[in-house]
Structure formats: C-alpha cells, structure tokens
Amino acid sequence: MGNDRSIRCFLCRCHGEISRVIDLDEVARALKSHPGVRSLDVRNSLCLEEDMDVLASRVEDPDATGLVLGACSLYARGDRIRTALEEKGISPDTVEVVDIREGCSWIHHGQPREATTKAIDLLRMGVALQRHRENPDEVMVDPVREVFVLGAGPAGISAAASLVRLGVRVHLLDRAKSPGGLLNLVKRIAPEDVTSDEYLSQKQQTIFASNGGVSHYPGAKLISAHGSAGDFTISFSSGKTEHAIRVGAVIVATGAKILMPDGLYRHGNLEGVLTGIELERRFKAGQLEGNRVVFIQCVGVRDRKRPYCSAICCIVSLKQACQVLDVDPQAEVFVLHRDIMCPGSVLEKYYRDAMARGVRFLRYEQDRPPVVLGDENVDSVEVYDALTSEMRRIKADLVVLSTPLAPHDDAGRIAELFGLNRDEHGFYEVRTLMHPLETKREGVFVCGSARWPVLGRSAVLQGEAAAMKAYELISRGTLAASRLSTYRERKFSLARVDHEACTGCGNCVAVCPYDACSLEKKEGALKSTVNLIRCSGCGSCVSVCPNGSIQLPGHSAMAIGEMLKAVCEQGS
Numbered sequence: 001m002g003n004d005r006s007i008r009c010f011l012c013r014c015h016g017e018i019s020r021v022i023d024l025d026e027v028a029r030a031l032k033s034h035p036g037v038r039s040l041d042v043r044n045s046l047c048l049e050e051d052m053d054v055l056a057s058r059v060e061d062p063d064a065t066g067l068v069l070g071a072c073s074l075y076a077r078g079d080r081i082r083t084a085l086e087e088k089g090i091s092p093d094t095v096e097v098v099d100i101r102e103g104c105s106w107i108h109h110g111q112p113r114e115a116t117t118k119a120i121d122l123l124r125m126g127v128a129l130q131r132h133r134e135n136p137d138e139v140m141v142d143p144v145r146e147v148f149v150l151g152a153g154p155a156g157i158s159a160a161a162s163l164v165r166l167g168v169r170v171h172l173l174d175r176a177k178s179p180g181g182l183l184n185l186v187k188r189i190a191p192e193d194v195t196s197d198e199y200l201s202q203k204q205q206t207i208f209a210s211n212g213g214v215s216h217y218p219g220a221k222l223i224s225a226h227g228s229a230g231d232f233t234i235s236f237s238s239g240k241t242e243h244a245i246r247v248g249a250v251i252v253a254t255g256a257k258i259l260m261p262d263g264l265y266r267h268g269n270l271e272g273v274l275t276g277i278e279l280e281r282r283f284k285a286g287q288l289e290g291n292r293v294v295f296i297q298c299v300g301v302r303d304r305k306r307p308y309c310s311a312i313c314c315i316v317s318l319k320q321a322c323q324v325l326d327v328d329p330q331a332e333v334f335v336l337h338r339d340i341m342c343p344g345s346v347l348e349k350y351y352r353d354a355m356a357r358g359v360r361f362l363r364y365e366q367d368r369p370p371v372v373l374g375d376e377n378v379d380s381v382e383v384y385d386a387l388t389s390e391m392r393r394i395k396a397d398l399v400v401l402s403t404p405l406a407p408h409d410d411a412g413r414i415a416e417l418f419g420l421n422r423d424e425h426g427f428y429e430v431r432t433l434m435h436p437l438e439t440k441r442e443g444v445f446v447c448g449s450a451r452w453p454v455l456g457r458s459a460v461l462q463g464e465a466a467a468m469k470a471y472e473l474i475s476r477g478t479l480a481a482s483r484l485s486t487y488r489e490r491k492f493s494l495a496r497v498d499h500e501a502c503t504g505c506g507n508c509v510a511v512c513p514y515d516a517c518s519l520e521k522k523e524g525a526l527k528s529t530v531n532l533i534r535c536s537g538c539g540s541c542v543s544v545c546p547n548g549s550i551q552l553p554g555h556s557a558m559a560i561g562e563m564l565k566a567v568c569e570q571g572s
C-alpha cells in the first residue's frame with residue numbers, strides 16, 4: 001500500500017555540469033511516458049530561489065503530489081533543496097532527489113550514452129519510490145538544554161568551556177579529584193610548549209567563572225544512564241550524595257590510561273628505569289639526576305598483545321629529550337626506536353630540533369629489543385643497531401620507557417551504560433570515519449584519547465568539536481526524531497512494526513546495531529518495539545524478520561519491488 005502520488009519531475013542542467021554529458025531531452029522523453037509522471041520540466045539550477053519557487057508553485061496538493069528532482073547528490077545541494085522546499089510547506093517525504101550529477105555526469109563524463117541511460121534508470125526508480133513511499137512514523141523530541149560531560153581532562157574541560165560560553169548548562173563529572181586528567185602529570189605540553197599549569201588554569205577560569213554554568217562533580221562515580229538523544233537520565237554518586245540529572249546530550253571524554261611496563265626492561269627492580277610519566281614528575285620537582293639518558297620507544301605496544309601505535313609517545317619522548325638538554329646542555333641523550341612517529345610539520349620540527357641539539361637516534365628491531373644492564377642501578381643499555389648491524393653498549397644513568405596510552409579498566413562498563421561500541425583495542429568506536437565524534441548511540445559523542453590516543457592539542461580541538469555537535473542537537477528546539485541526527489542528511493526511514501504479525505521471535509532485537517529494537521509485552525505477548533529516536537533506518541531488522549512484520553515505511557518491500565520493476569520491465 002503506497003501513496004500513489006502523482007509525480008512532477010524536474011531535471012536540473014546545473015549550468016551545464018549535468019547537461020553537457022547527459023542528454024536531458026532523451027531523459028525527458030523517457031520519463032514523460034513513465035507511469036505516474038504528470039509533468040516534466042528542465043531547469044537551469046534547482047538550488048536557486050527562482051527555480052525553487054517554480055517547484056513549489058507546481059504542488060497544488062501537497063498530500064497528493066510528489067516531486068522527483070534529477071539534480072546533484074543529497075550531500076551536495078540535494079538536502080538543502082529539500083530543506084528549502086520544506087520551508088515553503090512541502091514535506092521532505094514527498095521530495096525525491098535523484099543524483100544525476102556526481103553519480104552520473106561527473107563520474108561517467110567520458111561516456112555520455114551510458115550516463116544518460118543510467119540517469120533514466122535512476123529517475124524511473126525515483127519515480128517508483130516516490131509513488132509508493134509511505135510516510136514514516138514520527139515522534140517529536142524537545143531536547144533538554146543541558147549537557148553531561150564525562151571526564152575533565154583536556155577534551156572534557158574544553159567541551160565544557162565551549163558549551164558554557166554558548167550559555168549551556170553543563171554537568172562535568174570526573175573520576176579524579178581535580179580537573180586536568182593526564183595534563184596534571186606533565187610539566188610542559190607538546191606542541192604548544194606551555195606549562196600544563198598555565199594551560200589548565202586558563203580553561204578552569206572559563207568554566208568556573210561561568211556563574212553556575214557548570215556543575216563540577218570531582219571524584220564521582222557513574223551509576224546508570226538511560227534514555228535517548230534529547231533526553232537522557234544519568235545517575236551518579238559524588239561523595240555521599242547520589243544525583244540524578246536529565247540532559248539532552250552526552251560527551252564521553254574519559255581519556256585513557258598510561259600503560260605501566262609491568263617489569264619490562266627491569267622497571268620496578270632497577271633504580272633509574274623510569275616511565276615517561278615518572279620522568280615528568282622529576283621535571284616538575286626539579287630533580288633530574290644524571291645526564292646520560294636513554295629513551296626506549298614502543299614499550300609494551302606494537303606487539304602481539306597491543307598491536308597498535310599509540311601515536312603520541314614518540315613526540316612525548318622527543319619533547320622530554322629536549323627538556324633533558326634544557327636542564328643540562330651537555331647531557332648525552334639517546335632515543336632507541338623502531339620507528340619515529342611525528343607526522344605533520346609542527347611535530348616533525350620536534351624531531352629535527354632534537355637531532356640538531358645532539359639527541360642520537362638508533363633503530364632497534366622488534367625481535368632484538370634493547371637489554372638494560374646494571375646491578376642495583378642502571379649501568380648501560382645493550383642494543384643491536386639495525387642500521388649498522390652492530391651491537392652497541394650505551395652508558396646510562398636513566399632509562400626512560402615510552403609506554404602507550406591504553407583504554408581505562410572501566411571502559412567496558414561505560415560502553416555498556418552509553419551503548420557504545422569498542423574497537424579491537426578497547427577504545428570507543430565512532431560511527432563512521434566521516435562522522436568522527438558520533439557514536440552508534442544518537443546524542444552520545446566521544447572525543448579525546450577515549451577514542452584514540454591524541455596529544456593535548458587534538459584532545460582540546462575534539463572536545464570543542466564535540467561541544468558543537470552536542471549544541472547542535474540541543475539548541476534546535478522541538479524537532480522530529482528523523483531530524484535529530486547531527487549528520488547533514490535527514491533520516492528517511494524509521495522502522496515500523498506490525499504488532500499483529502510480530503511473533504516476538506527477537507531476531508530484530510539481536511541484529512539491531514543501534515539498540516533501537518526491544519521486546520515488550522503487549523496484550524500478554526512479547527512484541528518488538530522500535531525506539532524511533534535511536535533507529536537509524538539501517539534496515540538490518542527488515543532482513544531478518546521471518547514474516548515481514550517490521551518494515552521501513554520509506555523503503556518498504558513493496559516500494560523497492562516497484563523500483564526494481566521500473567528498471568527491469570521498462571528497459572531503457
């Protein structure tokens with residue numbers, strides 16, 4: 001059962017971008033005779049106001065008329081055209097934008113015949129879909145204008161500071177007693193080269209001078225999280241008090257932990273073998289003893305157990321190597337590495353500066369790691385130099401182990417509470433590469449080293465970006481669930497269950513990647529229920545339902561069948 005709207009088609013020349021490749025006259029001839037097509041116009045530029053007025057004027061009855069536009073893709077101007085038409089009173093559900101530019105005239109620019117054929121097929125399918133598309137179910141959401149930020153490290157406090165500046169009330173919860181996260185452990189921040197104290201005090205001033213804009217809960221423990229984008233309820237304990245708050249969006253900025261070497265390279269039983277953070281403490285306390293320092297890179301990482309590159313430890317060691325030379329310009333500093341990772345001109349400069357200042361670099365092989373020698377104190381490091389194929393023995397007062405960032409021990413629990421996925425290494429997964437802050441749970445954003453190890457500067461930028469995403473979600477007032485997404489495109493199909501037909505088998509619940517399906521008792525029997533705010537319209541549930549009782553109204557089985565018929569039966 002579809003709407004069987006009568007269709008008005010418009011083809012866009014895009015000032016020649018489309019018409020110089022695609023024969024629009026031929027497309028028009030093919031479509032005019034297509035079932036359901038009532039009229040067809042070719043225009044110069046459908047995204048300009050003038051042409052949009054013409055489009056709107058042809059829709060006498062918005063419920064009975066569908067528009068099919070052959071133009072650019074939704075990602076270019078297509079979605080904007082639809083939004084502009086919505087402002088003129090035309091529902092986006094009645095507007096089909098068919099990409100005949102990026103997907104046809106651009107990629108097939110050397111094959112005009114084939115591009116024309118493809119455009120005809122795509123437009124016929126668009127007409128069939130628009131004729132038989134059912135309007136999706138809608139639920140309206142009025143987002144709570146408050147945001148929960150979990151973690152007060154560089155990403156979290158930057159997110160909080162950005163939101164406060166926009167007048168948003170923020171709940172900032174942290175497991176630590178004071179804000180700053182790992183920045184509290186370092187003396188200077190790379191690559192800005194400012195002291196961490198200066199940096200933190202700037203951010204804290206913004207947040208805590210905000211006249212009550214931020215409720216900060218240090219040393220707090222998360223208890224539960226429920227709800228969906230626009231309206232989450234979160235409970236946690238802070239001191240002896242339990243709190244329950246309602247927020248419209250969540251920013252997970254829990255950071256990562258520094259891996260301890262667990263006896264590697266004799267850390268813990270030989271005086272003078274330190275981690276990078278232990279060296280930072282000595283810098284902070286002004287207690288650097290010894291001027292022969294050997295850094296060993298990739299400790300406990302890039303191996304079978306942790307095969308990833310932690311991305312930041314090379315730059316941290318280079319920064320520290322230079323700090324050793326700041327303290328004692330005569331110091332002898334070696335960096336034993338497998339590779340040096342410092343991409344980009346700013347970070348590369350650290351490498352060049354370190355070399356120019358006399359830091360010596362020596363490459364070791366994974367299966368022949370350096371050996372730290374000494375009785376009670378470090379004496380030297382023996383290493384096979386992969387470049388010269390020689391064994392070297394380097395005298396040392398201090399050996400600094402460069403260990404990676406790894407997910408916090410409670411990362412799994414937090415993932416469960418907020419419905420997040422984790423990657424193979426345990427960091428939180430983002431939804432897609434094109435949406436690097438969004439998670440699979442609409443309204444929950446992730447930033448900083450919780451998603452992948454980053455330097456403070458990147459954590460800050462990601463925190464600010466996550467704040468903008470959260471702001472976008474909560475600041476638009478009441479809106480339909482299909483509009484909630486912070487992606488550009490509107491969600492077109494949200495799943496709908498026919499409760500009479502549903503047998504409660506649970507297949508849809510098992511496959512739904514967004515935790516949008518659940519089984520609930522209805523009149524004594526278990527039936528699938530869809531949370532329209534969480535549903536992304538992916539269609540996974542449709543493909544596993546044994547009796548077709550869950551469908552995407554915007555792309556029902558019937559509409560898809562009609563689309564296939566439109567190309568198979570007609571030919572081109």
Ligand code: SF4
Pocket residue numbers: 297298299301302308309310311312313314315339340341402404
């Ligand atoms: S950043 Fe450097 S030290 Fe850290 S894992 Fe990667 S290569 Fe090894």
Ligand code: SF4
Pocket residue numbers: 494495511512513514515516517530534535536537538539540541542
């Ligand atoms: S369409 Fe996708 S997100 Fe929506 S209920 Fe079905 S499986 Fe879940």
Ligand code: SF4
Pocket residue numbers: 497501502503504505506507508509527528544545546547548549550
């Ligand atoms: S898969 Fe179909 S029948 Fe099974 S619970 Fe989901 S909607 Fe009901």
